[in-house]
Amino acid sequence: MADTMTTAKAELVDLAQRRMRTAIPDNGWTIRQKLALTCRILFDAGHDSGLAGQITARAEQPGTYYTQRLGLGFDEITEDNLLLVDEDLEVLDGEGMANPANRFHSWVYRARPDVNCIIHTHPPHISALSMLETPLVVSHMDLTPLYDDCAFLPSWPGIPVGNEEGELISAALGDKRALLLAHHGMLVATGGVEESCTLAVLFERAARLQLLASAAGRIQEIPEALAREAHDWTSTDKRSQANFGYYARRALRAGHGDALSVAGARTEGGV
Numbered sequence: 001m002a003d004t005m006t007t008a009k010a011e012l013v014d015l016a017q018r019r020m021r022t023a024i025p026d027n028g029w030t031i032r033q034k035l036a037l038t039c040r041i042l043f044d045a046g047h048d049s050g051l052a053g054q055i056t057a058r059a060e061q062p063g064t065y066y067t068q069r070l071g072l073g074f075d076e077i078t079e080d081n082l083l084l085v086d087e088d089l090e091v092l093d094g095e096g097m098a099n100p101a102n103r104f105h106s107w108v109y110r111a112r113p114d115v116n117c118i119i120h121t122h123p124p125h126i127s128a129l130s131m132l133e134t135p136l137v138v139s140h141m142d143l144t145p146l147y148d149d150c151a152f153l154p155s156w157p158g159i160p161v162g163n164e165e166g167e168l169i170s171a172a173l174g175d176k177r178a179l180l181l182a183h184h185g186m187l188v189a190t191g192g193v194e195e196s197c198t199l200a201v202l203f204e205r206a207a208r209l210q211l212l213a214s215a216a217g218r219i220q221e222i223p224e225a226l227a228r229e230a231h232d233w234t235s236t237d238k239r240s241q242a243n244f245g246y247y248a249r250r251a252l253r254a255g256h257g258d259a260l261s262v263a264g265a266r267t268e269g270g271v
Helices: 009-023 031-044 100-111 124-131 141-146 163-173 193-216 224-234 237-253
Strands: 054-058 064-067 083-086 091-093 117-121 150-153 178-181 185-190
Touching: 009 237, 031 054, 031 064, 031 117, 031 193, 031 237, 054 100, 064 100, 100 117, 100 163, 117 193, 124 178, 124 185, 124 193, 141 193, 141 224, 150 163, 163 178, 163 185, 185 193, 193 237
Parallel strands: 150 178
Antiparallel strands: 054 064, 054 117, 064 083, 083 091, 117 185, 178 185
């Protein structure tokens, strides 16, 4: 006999969230491992653009973060070749140098204490949308994690190695989790690697759907109240962990096991 067929929607939402908190276990990956896996996940999702783009995550010491080495593509990043740098991009651990464009990450981390992972890439559909100087439009249920959570920067400051871009980007991002940069690419800044990775994958899909829909006709708005409800429903730590776990397993099955050390490859459920 079913007991919830007359239960109100709000109660069912709460029940489902409580069940997810216990049914979906935390993964055992380190920050380095999650960053390396994210690089491989985004490579397969079409986010690579040669050596353009950066992925960073706060490290254990204040004012430091992990990032990839300049000269390596996303498909070459491993947990062992990541760099530890300070806010001046001085390498504290590892070989080589960080991408000079990482400078704006330091600005975002300073402006947003709640942010622990930043992803900046130039995937094709987001880049195409940025060329039109068009903000992201969210009009589909799957894309609601980005509803009213994606800012738009209409100006392009040129090469991204100065402090000017750091000021510009951190101000444009505000309190949002995502940012579309005209004539440039995208930025995702969230509280964790799993969340940033999930949102970055979704961001490129959202841009692709927007270009497809706008080519066919006028995109219709979705009701604000329902969109906000869906945003909050999907924007939880457990959903991010579940999404990331799936993307990571898929990347490992696709041959990206070299992203992890031998010990690291055994961390998540024997994958």
